[in-house]
Amino acid sequence: MATDKERLLSEFPAISTQEWKDKIVADLKGADFDRKLVWRTNEGFNVNPFYRREDIEGLSTPKVMPGEYPYVRSTRMDNEWLVRQDITVHDAGEANTKALDILNKGVTSLGFKLQRDQVNKETLSVLLKGIMPEAIELNFSCCISVASQLAGELAAYFASTGADVKQCKGSINFDPFKKQLVKGISNPQWADAAARILEAIRPLPGYRVLTVNALSLNNAGAYIYQELGYALAIGAELIDKLTERGFSIEELTSRIKFVFGVGSNYFMELAKFRAARWLWAEIIGAYGDQYKGEAAKIHMQAVTSTWNKTIYDAHVNLLRTQTEAMSASLGGVDSITVQPFDVTYQESDSFSERIARNQQLLLKEECHFDKVIDPAAGSYYVEHLTNSIADQAWKLFLSVEEEGGFAVAAEAGEVQKAVNASNAKRHAAVAARKEIFLGTNQFPNFTETAAQKLPAAAPAAHSCGCGTATIEALNFDRGASEFEALRLATERSGKDVKVFMLTIGNLAMRLARSQFSSNFFACAGYKVQDNLGFATVQEGVDAALAAGASIVVLCSSDDEYAEFAPEAYKYLAGRAEFVVAGAPACMDDLKAVGIEHFINVKSNVLETLRQFNHKLGIN
Known part of the structure; x- marks a missing residue:
């Protein structure tokens, strides 16, 4: 031995x-x-x-321990996050029954979405019957115009039930910039409203009522650095303006809650949460060393994004939300809301809600993600991402501060304009398949229909006298929305659009191009007929016409197109739309004989399919 x-x-x-x-x-x-x-x-x-070790030399983040300022690794010495589920309250009694049921199914944080007329002690007494506020995190959303009233009613209700208010924890979703960002309504009195709710909630020391709602930015298509940079600017604005009204930094930081969206860029999203802890701690620590403890610890809720969710092939949303929940949990957030997979087209049912809960329980009970703190620490790649995201977000934060702060930027519509520009760029990337949505702009199931899943009419717009829109609001069009509109138009037209693959010549090239073309046209909901190959062009065209094809796609090699394409185009004689798959060197010659349509990897899929819909009379 x-x-x-x-x-x-x-x-x-x-x-x-x-x-x-x-x-x-x-x-x-x-x-x-x-x-x-x-x-x-x-x-x-x-x-x-x-990446290698030398790539993280000189970085400070790998040297920080969990629970140590500036908290890049963690604000606590565990990774126990709360499993949150929200309930839209139509009837208080039914909502209470549902809440009691899901508390026995793994939920540790409840969220109630209230209407204006439900903000009263009577509704709260029915809604919270049998629920111990000391044992469960309770969160409430309502119109911001009655948020302060809700704070007072909630404090009075807990006092009347004899609850230990020092042990009660939760939040009221008061978003001081919702009017500007979401509705486009000027709100210069936001700080006055924030001060009122802070006064009203004082009997409940464990309740956070100032929401930094970065989720709205995420759902509007903001890039990660924008979501984080603007979130930091919102938080700093709350501290600056409310300390001027006499509130202490300790009180304000104990009342602020950051709500982030989380998308499917796995490592980038994980790094975002690490960077958020770090940068917020630096902002609060800048007020003095005495604030580098509890006051500098950020409180984060993560909610799976809606921007990247789809109506078609909606079960793919489960894969998206699972990676998102993993990013958030490994990123060390305080609570997670996994949106059900059907959130894009209906009020979720008991099945989709159960699956959403179980996605988090799976990470806890089987993957044991809650048993390890910041497992990504020390990874050369993740440390690089953390520092790079922090750098870009910090630059944006400083630029907002230099221009007068977040409130000034939001009132001027500058934040909305910047995020909407990012949304437009991402939509362009989706249209060209540079950003992929499986089942929507890549590998769609053309046999699926979705019109029957959608509500017959759009929900009524919220109106509570908040004011008139005078500034640009965020655009919440999802990334898949344009492809979905295209495909719904095909579906609702009632037309049976068939695309026929005329495969001929070189075996490898015709197979590759027929697969590409099938995938391409299926994105519009057209029915695709692939083929093994034809001996002659005439045989292929005859088969296409016999199948009732609306579009014939010639799939062969570049060298063979010079012969096959003019022959097929001439024999087809306008009896169907003719397309050449690829971008052959002889393209100009083919265009000279009248061939108009070519599809290849550089094609804008969305615009090309819109043109075909127009030609086929589908609007």
Whole structure:
């Protein structure tokens, strides 16, 4: 038996970063390393294909321990997050029954969405019957015009029941900038309303009532650095304006709750939550060393985003929300709301809500994510992302501060304009399939229909006398909305649009191009008929017309298109739309004979399909 201890792999020489890169470049066989493997993020920085220890040299974040200022790793010495589910209150008694039921099914944080006329002691007494406010986090949403009233009613109700108010924890979703961002309504008196709710909630020290609602930015398509940068600016605005009204920093930080969205960019989202803890601690710590303790600890709720959720192939939403819940839980948030997979087209039912709850319970009970604090710490890649996101978000935060603060920017519509521009860029990326939505703009199921899932009429707009829109509001069009509108138009037209793959010639090329083209046209809900191949162009066209094809797609190799395409186009003689799959060198020659339509990887899928819908009389 050996008595000497040897270090694993000690006999192997160290490999430098340049040697690794040289090997990769050799394997690329002449392709450009940066163009092929370096990813330029929407946040404005590059992500490399590999990282090494030298990439985190000089960074402070890998040296911070959990529970240590500036809390990049964690604000606490555990990773126990709360499983939250929200209930829209139509009837207080029914909502109470539902709440008691889901409390026995793993929920540890309840959210109630109240109407204006439900903000009273009578409704609360029915709604909270049998629920111990000391044992469960209770959260409430209502119109901001009655939020202060709700705070007073809630405090009075707990006092009347003999509850230990010091042990009661929860929140009231008072978003001081909702009017400007969501409704486009000027609200220069926001600080006065915030001061009123702070006064009203004083009997309940464990309740957070100042919501930094970054979720709205996320759902409007904001980039990650925008969501974080603007969230920090909102938080700083609350501190600045409310300390001027006599509130202490300790009181304000104990009342502020950050609500972030979380998308499907797994590692970036995880790093966002680490960066949020760090930057908020730095902002509060700047007021003095005495605030580098409890006051500097951010309180975060994560809610799965709606921007990337779809109506078609909606069960794919389960995959999206699962990775999002993983990012949030490993990122160390305080509570998570997983939106049910059917949130895009209906008020969720008991099945979808059960699945949403179980997605979090799976992470706790089977994956044990709650048993480890910040497992990503020390990862060269995640540490790089954390610092890069923090850098970009901090630059945005400083620029907002230099322009007068978040309230000034929101009142001027500058925040909304910037986020809406990002939304437009992301929609353009979805249209060109640079941002992928499985089941919508990539690999759709053309046999699926969705019109029957949608409500017959849009819900009535909220109206409570909040004012008239005078500034730009956030655009909440989801990333898939344009593709869904295109496909719904096809579906509702009642037309049976068939796309026929005329496959001929080179076997490998015709198969590859028929698969690409089938996927392309299925995004509009057209029925696709693929084929094994035809011996002649005439045979293929005859088969297409016999099948009742509205569109015939020629799938072959570039070299063969010079012969096959003019022949097929001439024989088809306008009896169906004709498309060439690819971008052959002879494209100009083919256009000269009258061929108009070519599809390839550089095509704008959405605009191309809109043109075909128009040609086919589908509007």
